[in-house]
Protein backbone atom coordinates (compact mmCIF):
# COMPACT_ATOMS: atom_id res chain seq x y z
CA UNK A 1 0.00 0.00 0.00
CA UNK A 2 1.14 3.53 -0.69
CA UNK A 3 1.65 5.70 2.35
CA UNK A 4 1.91 8.92 0.39
CA UNK A 5 0.30 9.45 -2.96
CA UNK A 6 0.69 12.71 -4.85
CA UNK A 7 -1.48 13.06 -7.93
CA UNK A 8 -0.75 15.70 -10.59
CA UNK A 9 0.24 18.49 -8.20
CA UNK A 10 0.69 21.97 -9.61
CA UNK A 11 2.03 24.83 -7.52
CA UNK A 12 2.57 28.41 -8.59
CA UNK A 13 4.34 31.23 -6.79
CA UNK A 14 5.42 34.04 -9.12
CA UNK A 15 6.07 31.24 -11.60
CA UNK A 16 5.17 27.57 -11.74
CA UNK A 17 7.23 25.71 -9.13
CA UNK A 18 5.73 22.20 -9.39
CA UNK A 19 4.14 20.84 -12.56
CA UNK A 20 1.96 17.78 -12.81
CA UNK A 21 3.92 16.19 -10.00
CA UNK A 22 2.86 12.62 -9.19
CA UNK A 23 4.65 10.34 -6.77
CA UNK A 24 3.85 7.25 -4.69
CA UNK A 25 5.78 6.39 -1.56
CA UNK A 26 5.38 3.08 0.23
CA UNK A 27 5.46 2.35 3.92
CA UNK A 28 9.01 1.80 5.18
CA UNK A 29 10.59 3.26 2.04
CA UNK A 30 13.49 5.68 2.07
CA UNK A 31 13.03 8.07 -0.81
CA UNK A 32 15.63 10.59 -1.94
CA UNK A 33 14.39 13.68 -3.73
CA UNK A 34 17.27 15.11 -5.72
CA UNK A 35 17.39 18.29 -7.70
CA UNK A 36 19.33 21.52 -8.13
CA UNK A 37 18.72 24.62 -6.05
CA UNK A 38 15.33 26.15 -6.82
CA UNK A 39 13.89 22.98 -8.39
CA UNK A 40 10.99 22.84 -5.91
CA UNK A 41 12.26 20.32 -3.33
CA UNK A 42 11.39 22.28 -0.18
CA UNK A 43 8.07 23.34 -1.69
CA UNK A 44 7.25 19.69 -2.32
CA UNK A 45 7.91 18.75 1.32
CA UNK A 46 5.95 21.74 2.60
CA UNK A 47 3.02 20.69 0.44
CA UNK A 48 3.12 17.12 1.79
CA UNK A 49 3.28 18.48 5.35
CA UNK A 50 0.37 20.85 4.68
CA UNK A 51 2.36 24.07 5.10
CA UNK A 52 1.72 25.11 1.50
CA UNK A 53 -1.45 24.60 -0.47
CA UNK A 54 -1.15 23.29 -4.03
CA UNK A 55 -3.01 24.94 -6.89
CA UNK A 56 -4.10 21.65 -8.38
CA UNK A 57 -3.98 17.92 -7.73
CA UNK A 58 -4.66 15.50 -4.91
CA UNK A 59 -2.70 14.21 -1.93
CA UNK A 60 -3.40 11.02 -0.03
CA UNK A 61 -1.77 9.90 3.19
CA UNK A 62 -2.62 6.28 3.82
CA UNK A 63 -6.29 5.92 2.95
CA UNK A 64 -7.10 9.55 3.64
CA UNK A 65 -7.31 12.33 1.13
CA UNK A 66 -5.57 15.29 2.78
CA UNK A 67 -5.82 17.62 -0.19
CA UNK A 68 -8.11 17.91 -3.17
CA UNK A 69 -10.14 20.67 -4.79
CA UNK A 70 -12.59 20.75 -1.89
CA UNK A 71 -10.46 19.38 0.90
CA UNK A 72 -7.57 20.55 3.05
CA UNK A 73 -6.42 18.65 6.13
CA UNK A 74 -4.23 20.94 8.30
CA UNK A 75 -0.60 20.02 9.13
CA UNK A 76 -1.28 18.93 12.72
CA UNK A 77 -3.76 16.30 11.52
CA UNK A 78 -1.51 14.75 8.86
CA UNK A 79 0.87 12.73 11.00
CA UNK A 80 3.80 14.06 9.00
CA UNK A 81 7.00 15.36 10.59
CA UNK A 82 9.13 17.88 8.72
CA UNK A 83 12.68 18.77 9.68
CA UNK A 84 13.17 22.18 8.12
CA UNK A 85 16.16 23.13 6.02
CA UNK A 86 17.04 25.88 8.55
CA UNK A 87 16.02 23.62 11.50
CA UNK A 88 13.82 26.38 13.02
CA UNK A 89 14.75 25.54 16.61
CA UNK A 90 13.30 27.67 19.40
CA UNK A 91 16.17 29.70 20.92
CA UNK A 92 14.42 30.31 24.24
CA UNK A 93 13.64 26.64 24.85
CA UNK A 94 15.95 23.97 26.27
CA UNK A 95 16.32 20.60 24.58
CA UNK A 96 13.86 19.14 27.06
CA UNK A 97 11.34 21.92 26.46
CA UNK A 98 11.47 21.42 22.69
CA UNK A 99 10.19 17.89 23.16
CA UNK A 100 7.91 18.63 26.09
CA UNK A 101 6.13 21.32 24.12
CA UNK A 102 5.30 18.98 21.25
CA UNK A 103 4.24 16.15 23.58
CA UNK A 104 2.03 18.50 25.59
CA UNK A 105 0.24 19.62 22.43
CA UNK A 106 -0.39 15.94 21.72
CA UNK A 107 -2.11 15.71 25.08
CA UNK A 108 0.39 13.30 26.65
CA UNK A 109 0.30 13.24 30.48
CA UNK A 110 3.25 14.63 32.47
CA UNK A 111 4.55 11.22 33.59
CA UNK A 112 4.43 9.81 30.10
CA UNK A 113 6.07 12.95 28.71
CA UNK A 114 9.09 12.49 30.99
CA UNK A 115 9.48 8.89 29.82
CA UNK A 116 9.00 9.74 26.17
CA UNK A 117 11.55 12.60 26.36
CA UNK A 118 14.15 10.24 27.80
CA UNK A 119 13.41 7.64 25.13
CA UNK A 120 13.68 10.06 22.23
CA UNK A 121 16.83 11.77 23.52
CA UNK A 122 18.40 8.38 23.93
CA UNK A 123 17.47 7.52 20.36
CA UNK A 124 19.21 10.59 18.93
CA UNK A 125 22.02 10.43 21.49
CA UNK A 126 21.31 13.79 23.11
CA UNK A 127 20.52 12.67 26.66
CA UNK A 128 23.42 14.56 28.19
CA UNK A 129 22.22 17.80 26.59
CA UNK A 130 18.72 17.71 28.05
CA UNK A 131 19.17 21.09 29.76
CA UNK A 132 21.07 22.82 26.94
CA UNK A 133 19.72 25.59 24.72
CA UNK A 134 20.17 25.56 20.94
CA UNK A 135 22.93 28.21 21.10
CA UNK A 136 24.95 25.82 23.28
CA UNK A 137 24.77 22.94 20.77
CA UNK A 138 27.07 22.05 17.88
CA UNK A 139 25.73 21.84 14.32
CA UNK A 140 25.26 18.08 14.55
CA UNK A 141 23.58 18.29 17.94
CA UNK A 142 21.20 20.91 16.57
CA UNK A 143 20.33 18.68 13.65
CA UNK A 144 19.62 15.83 16.05
CA UNK A 145 17.46 18.08 18.21
CA UNK A 146 15.44 19.08 15.15
CA UNK A 147 14.96 15.38 14.35
CA UNK A 148 14.09 14.60 18.00
CA UNK A 149 11.44 17.31 18.05
CA UNK A 150 9.81 15.83 15.00
CA UNK A 151 9.96 12.32 16.48
CA UNK A 152 8.01 13.64 19.47
CA UNK A 153 5.11 14.10 17.06
CA UNK A 154 5.21 10.34 16.46
CA UNK A 155 4.89 10.81 12.71
CA UNK A 156 4.12 8.10 10.20
CA UNK A 157 6.16 10.01 7.67
CA UNK A 158 9.40 11.84 8.28
CA UNK A 159 10.40 14.54 5.81
CA UNK A 160 13.97 15.81 5.97
CA UNK A 161 15.00 18.91 4.08
CA UNK A 162 18.76 18.84 3.45
CA UNK A 163 19.31 17.51 6.95
CA UNK A 164 23.07 17.30 6.83
CA UNK A 165 24.07 20.23 4.68
CA UNK A 166 26.32 21.88 7.27
CA UNK A 167 28.02 18.87 8.75
CA UNK A 168 31.48 17.40 8.37
CA UNK A 169 31.72 14.01 6.59
CA UNK A 170 32.31 11.98 9.77
CA UNK A 171 29.28 13.40 11.54
CA UNK A 172 27.23 13.05 8.36
CA UNK A 173 28.01 9.36 8.22
CA UNK A 174 27.17 8.90 11.88
CA UNK A 175 23.87 10.74 11.65
CA UNK A 176 22.90 8.87 8.53
CA UNK A 177 23.35 5.61 10.36
CA UNK A 178 21.10 6.94 13.12
CA UNK A 179 18.45 7.81 10.61
CA UNK A 180 18.48 4.44 8.91
CA UNK A 181 18.36 2.56 12.25
CA UNK A 182 15.65 4.84 13.53
CA UNK A 183 13.59 4.42 10.42
CA UNK A 184 13.85 0.65 10.75
CA UNK A 185 12.88 0.70 14.42
CA UNK A 186 10.06 3.17 14.06
CA UNK A 187 8.82 1.87 10.70
CA UNK A 188 8.28 5.27 9.15
CA UNK A 189 8.52 6.32 5.55
CA UNK A 190 11.43 8.68 5.17
CA UNK A 191 11.66 11.31 2.48
CA UNK A 192 15.04 12.94 2.23
CA UNK A 193 15.69 16.02 0.13
CA UNK A 194 19.14 17.00 -1.03
CA UNK A 195 21.03 18.41 -3.98
CA UNK A 196 23.92 16.08 -3.23
CA UNK A 197 23.48 12.61 -4.83
CA UNK A 198 26.30 11.07 -2.76
CA UNK A 199 24.39 11.84 0.40
CA UNK A 200 21.41 9.63 -0.34
CA UNK A 201 22.34 7.01 -2.97
CA UNK A 202 23.61 4.51 -0.40
CA UNK A 203 20.51 4.52 1.81
CA UNK A 204 17.58 5.23 -0.52
CA UNK A 205 15.26 2.57 -1.95
CA UNK A 206 14.00 5.04 -4.47
CA UNK A 207 15.45 8.17 -6.02
CA UNK A 208 13.42 10.89 -7.65
CA UNK A 209 15.30 13.39 -9.78
CA UNK A 210 13.55 16.68 -10.30
CA UNK A 211 14.26 19.72 -12.41
CA UNK A 212 12.22 22.91 -12.44
CA UNK A 213 9.39 21.23 -10.57
CA UNK A 214 9.08 18.23 -12.87
CA UNK A 215 10.11 14.63 -12.30
CA UNK A 216 12.86 13.71 -14.74
CA UNK A 217 13.56 10.16 -13.55
CA UNK A 218 12.49 7.80 -10.76
CA UNK A 219 14.08 4.50 -9.84
CA UNK A 220 16.32 2.59 -7.50
CA UNK A 221 19.80 4.09 -7.04
CA UNK A 222 21.53 1.30 -8.97
CA UNK A 223 19.09 1.60 -11.84
CA UNK A 224 19.45 5.38 -12.04
CA UNK A 225 23.23 5.30 -11.99
CA UNK A 226 23.24 2.51 -14.56
CA UNK A 227 20.64 3.99 -16.89
CA UNK A 228 20.51 7.75 -16.50
CA UNK A 229 17.67 8.97 -18.66
CA UNK A 230 19.36 11.99 -20.19
CA UNK A 231 22.32 14.31 -20.02
CA UNK A 232 20.77 16.33 -17.19
CA UNK A 233 20.63 13.25 -14.95
CA UNK A 234 24.13 12.20 -15.99
CA UNK A 235 25.51 15.60 -15.25
CA UNK A 236 23.63 15.90 -11.99
CA UNK A 237 24.90 12.52 -10.77
CA UNK A 238 28.37 13.42 -12.05
CA UNK A 239 28.66 10.28 -14.15
Ligand SMILES: Nc1ncnc2c1ncn2[C@@H]1O[C@H](COP(=O)(O)OP(=O)(O)OP(=O)(O)O)[C@@H](O)[C@H]1O
Pocket residue numbers: 013014017035036037038039040041042043044085195
Ligand atom coordinates in the same frame (compact mmCIF):
# COMPACT_ATOMS: atom_id res chain seq x y z
N1 LIG B 1 6.98 31.55 -0.48
C1 LIG B 1 7.45 31.73 -1.70
N2 LIG B 1 7.10 32.79 -2.44
C2 LIG B 1 7.58 32.98 -3.70
N3 LIG B 1 8.42 32.13 -4.32
C3 LIG B 1 8.83 31.05 -3.62
C4 LIG B 1 8.38 30.80 -2.29
N4 LIG B 1 8.94 29.64 -1.86
C5 LIG B 1 9.70 29.21 -2.87
N5 LIG B 1 9.64 30.03 -3.93
C6 LIG B 1 10.33 29.86 -5.22
O1 LIG B 1 10.01 28.56 -5.68
C7 LIG B 1 11.14 27.95 -6.31
C8 LIG B 1 11.41 26.61 -5.64
O2 LIG B 1 11.83 26.85 -4.31
P1 LIG B 1 12.22 25.68 -3.31
O3 LIG B 1 12.53 26.32 -2.01
O4 LIG B 1 11.15 24.66 -3.33
O5 LIG B 1 13.53 25.10 -4.00
P2 LIG B 1 14.58 24.01 -3.50
O6 LIG B 1 14.65 22.97 -4.55
O7 LIG B 1 14.24 23.59 -2.12
O8 LIG B 1 15.96 24.82 -3.50
P3 LIG B 1 17.26 24.71 -2.52
O9 LIG B 1 18.02 23.50 -2.94
O10 LIG B 1 18.00 25.98 -2.79
O11 LIG B 1 16.77 24.63 -1.11
C9 LIG B 1 12.28 28.95 -6.19
O12 LIG B 1 12.40 29.62 -7.41
C10 LIG B 1 11.84 29.87 -5.08
O13 LIG B 1 12.34 31.16 -5.25
Ligand SMILES: [Mg+2]
Pocket residue numbers: 041042043085161
Ligand atom coordinates in the same frame (compact mmCIF):
# COMPACT_ATOMS: atom_id res chain seq x y z
MG1 LIG C 1 15.15 23.82 -0.30
